[in-house]
Amino acid sequence: MKREVFDSYAKSIAQEFHLSLDKLFEKTKKREVVDARQMLYYLCMERPIRISYIQRFLEDNGYSVAHSTIIHGYKKAKEMIESDKDFKDVVKMIQNV
Helix, strand or coil, rough: CCHHHHHHHHHHHHHCCCCCCCHHCCCCCCCHHHHHHHHHHHHHHHHCCCCHHHHHHHHHCCEEEECCHHHHHHHHHHHHHHHHHHHHHHHHHCCCC
């Protein structure tokens, strides 16, 4: 069940950020991709999905990441959502899907 939630969030985020799923899980530091991944971490952790599950689901998509990276991304996304109405609206829309 958690896998389906993760996949649903990943597809919705990729669509909102105008990225392919492959691009979302690509090892890059481009701002638009990093923001999208951080949003994915945020949504999953708010669900709540355990960090170890998030990590495994990311690895299944070819993206290896440390626990600390997920936690850092979650915190950065939370800051973005609190300070930017557009990000807050995207989160609300995705959570209601």
